[in-house]
Amino acid sequence: MLQSKTFVKKTKAGRVQKVVREHYLRDDIPCGAASCSTCGAVEHPLSADAAAILVVDTNVVLHQIDLLENPAIDDVVLLSVVLDEVKNKNLAVFNRIKALCSNKARRFFVFTNEHHRDTYVKEMVGESPNDRNDRAIRVATRWYQSHLGENVKVLLITNDRDNKRKATEEGINAETVESYVRSLAQPGLLDLVVVSTSGDVTMEDVEDLRPSKKKVIYNEHKPMSEITAGLRCGIYHQGKLRVNRYNPFEAYVGSESIGDEIVIRGRSNMNRAFDGDIVAVELLPQDQWHESKSFIADDDEDEEDDVHLAPNNADDAPRKANPTQSTVTSSADSVSSRPVGLVVGVIKRNWNSYCGSLEPMPMPAGSGGVAHALFVSKDRRIPKIRIQTRQLGNLLDKRIIVAVDSWDVLSRYPSGHYVVLIENDINTRPFSTQVLACLPPLPWTLSPEDLANPNRQDLRHVRVFSVDPPGCRDIDDALHCTPLPNGNFEVGVHGSNKYAKCNFDLQWLWHIRSISIYTDIADVTNFVHPGTPLDEEAAQRGTSVYLVGQRIDMLPKPLTEDVCSLRADVERLAFSVIWEMTPHADIISTRYTKSVIKSCAAMSYVEAQARMDDSRLVDPLTVDLRNLNSLAKIMRHRRCERGALTLASAEVKFEIDSETHDPLDIGIYQIREANQMIEEFMLAANISVAEKILKHFPLCSLLRRHPSPTKEMLEPLLRTASSVGLNLDVSSSKALAESLDNAKAVYFCSGDLTFSEYYHYGLAASLYTHFTSPIRRYADVIVHRLLAAALDIAKLPPLFQDGPQLTGVADNLNYRHRNAQMASRASVELHTHIYFKTRPTDTEARIVKIKANGFIVFVPKFGIEGPIYLTPKGDKGGDWVVDEVHQRITKPGTSISYAVLQTVMIHMEVVEPQPHRPKLQLTLI
Amino acid sequence: MEYVNPLTGFRVDGRRPNEMRQLKAEVGVVARADGSALFEMGNTRVIAAVYGPREVQNKGQQVNSKEALVRCEYRMADFSTGDRRRKPKGDRRSTEISLVIRQTMEASILTHLMPHSQIDIFVQVLQADGGTRSACINAATLALADAGIPMRDIVTSCSSGYLCSTPLLDLNYIEDSAGGPDVTVGILAKMDKVTLLQMDAKLPMDTFETVMELAIEGCKAIANYIREVLLENTKRLECQRG
Known part of the structure; x- marks a missing residue:
């Protein structure tokens, strides 16, 4: 049964080394088809009466995962060579396909072709790994066809032109995704198909896009080899791109090699990078560092918003106010120190699905045909996305979710396709029967x-x-x-x-x-x-x-x-x-x-x-x-x-109309002594439990820590405080909470860190965990199990013996926790909009931060924070002079000036400058 | 890393969790020695040579003159691992494994039948791919049998581990270096007695039992194989004699 075959592999780990691994080939791997009598039965066989058994190519899984997730596609054989390639190229897609394969309701079968005696393929001399894998896929498809006989149709689905041609030559049934989906005759499905890019089959006949007439909008990304070389010799700098939440044309790249953040201005300098991408950046010459012309000029996207005014948010909290023309003129030398650069390549994409709506457009003549539409994300950091759809009428004026597929140098916007997903990755489905x-x-x-x-x-x-x-x-x-x-x-x-x-x-x-x-x-x-x-x-x-x-x-x-x-x-x-x-x-x-x-x-x-x-x-x-x-x-x-922080973060409370679910009243959630009393004992219980479990399980306890904020993070707060003589009040402790937002409390596994890192800064506790809310937090469930094991009441579940797995659980909890918070915030925002839509309000507000062309105010009554502009749109605040030290903004020649923490009267109302993107606008009165 | 594919249940090299690597054994590979054997478990390849029973060379080492003195020397060839490095003789690891092999073999050799004598076992790792100490013990057993040294029973050894919440039999180098628990068991196959049990990580009691059970199964399978090899070898000798 065991056939041993060793193969030789060379790996590079500093030096060249020859690695020899065994590779067993076997003849007892089942094919997974229900109609097959020779192979042993498997748990979830491919159905016996399927029209065709599909074998999918790697590129199909990578690009058409949304389609595969649709229940219309079934009876799919996934070869292990495909899964391995997918795993190496895109872990997110791999996890999705893995979930599909283990979903009992779907008929996806994993065939270990690499270990099957008849389908194992040895690399030929001069053959690239890619070609070898393609050949392996074809060999496996052919094996399936001959194994299952003529009455079952085995179909290779590939978008690779070369692979398809070779397959046809070898007598294998092969089709492209598009032609296969078309043969299913379900028009809705076609929207899920990602339109293939130029390298693949379908494009050539569809549109031979007169390349001479197309304008190149972006620079080509540098090849990976050049980027790595550039990174090594310090020409390029690597970092994660973060787009300014309030100005999508400005982004920052935190670079370790420089130790500072590099500013990227304008879409063309961002060069198709998305928020969250890992990019390589080249610095511009120093004399271009303050030049902000590129800033608005390059894009015709209607720039309906301010460019500079950004509330006190994570995007710019750790550093000085944005350098702008006004500040440049007033204090020219103090602000010019921030390097400016441009993106030369994207090292790792962070493409996700985004929620938003289609830009309004007239219905094209023949409905049912393919229409091109522009998708506007709810998140302003995301550029518009071009999509193709056959159901435009259905999608207009609806909240939809779109995934990004590609962005080539010729197009101003990335292209994507419409999917349906859940934003913030929160599972709202009802519990399954097994559960x-x-x-x-x-x-x-x-x-x-x-x-x-x-x-x-x-x-x-x-x-x-x-x-x-x-x-x-x-x-x-x-x-x-x-x-x-x-x-x-x-x-x-x-x-x-x-x-x-x-x-x-x-x-x-x-x-x-x-x-x-x-x-x-x-x-x-x-x-x-x-x-x-x-x-x-x-x-x-x-x-x-x-x-x-x-x-x-x-x-x-x-x-x-x-x-x-x-x-x-x-x-x-x-x-x-x-x-x-x-x-x-x-x-x-x-x-x-x-x-x-x-x-x-x-x-x-x-x-x-x-x-x-x-x-x-x-x-x-x-x-x-x-x-x-x-x-x-x-x-x-x-x-x-002991130094614990008491942060009066304003929680907003709504009174909801039971009929319409519209908010009737809005106010700040009141904290009473009783709340604090309960909180105190819960903290004490959590700390006691943390001590107990850590004592028993020093390596596998689930704890919670909060890293101490760095000096930089607190700097904006300190500046605010000093300008008013160190007198911290409600709004400033809010600012502190915001500064602390940058260093979030996280779950971790005690074996992964040293004891001194366990510290919880916010609570001033050397140890902390979550134990008191097992009904609503899974972390508490884990801690309960640990405590029960520590008390010898129950056995420690096997999960805890597996360090990496436990770390994985902790990471998932952190991720879910963050998403839950974001969802809650979004929900509050939505209800705020609904409330103020019908009730424009005048109220008192306090200035919390001064910016070049306005300031950020906090409305204590509603717990809302937002920007106020002193200058009209497009104007860079030239009329106003900012005093950084005293946090004051004045208009020269007049006595009008605003200082931080000053109380002002404002008017609040909801405006909708772009369809389906309402925002709360604050104006000074 | 996934050492066991959750979708197919196969290990990285294509084995199932309860499958051993391919075994190969050859007896009488060193003509000079009184007994010798080559033993392979997949890519792990060791050679064992036995000298003795012979007169005690260094009387000072003899503890009890009524029993034979068993000595063992374990070495890894410089070329046995991927990177070729000169290793000092008698490093801690080798000393420990020498001791382990000696004790395991002593438990099976009928030392009281050979007073005033000494038996030398030399084991050399030619190629290392995890489970070297098990392979050495198996090779030593074969070599001892080849030398005709009286033994109570065949000693065999096999390792098992616990990765991805699955007990795995006969870990190879990748699985061994994953950092999970590694249980090496040596048994007297027919007598069903454990002569060696080593583990270098924590494992809850009930899991440990299943993991050890698996290793014992492996030992028994190896014992069957060794018995076959010896039987064949004996038949061959018989034929030669005519």
């Missing part, structure tokens, strides 16, 4: 086995309660506080998904909670077992996403709102952290246990606050609340003394 099958039978009640479990403490007699935002249904944590005879307190934090006092045993979620102040956290791990579809789904989703008036759950509703939710007056399983604390909030002992709790009250923050404030109330619950509050105050004070 739902993992749920415990409903209605769920406490079983005697749970009570009999020696690892589970019965805390039903304890007065546990929860405090949450009003209307909260996924309560994952609860508290209790019992005075002990010795004058100390027992405080418990009981975890489920939010603050509540039910102990939940969610077998597959996690358990946290206990303090003699108990913190009870819903025992989600009791219900979410590792390795089940439910667990995999939750790990994929990573977090629940909170939108205005809506929530996208990580776990199915029965778990989040019932079984795991620590609601009042029901018995629930929980994971408790129990501290014994002195009245001075010193922790004497910490205990962790799984528990059964019965919450006596699920309060909102307002209710809890009202109880504490009402001096007439002396019932035990209120006394508990007051005790907790006084402890929390001490803890908070201590934390602040």
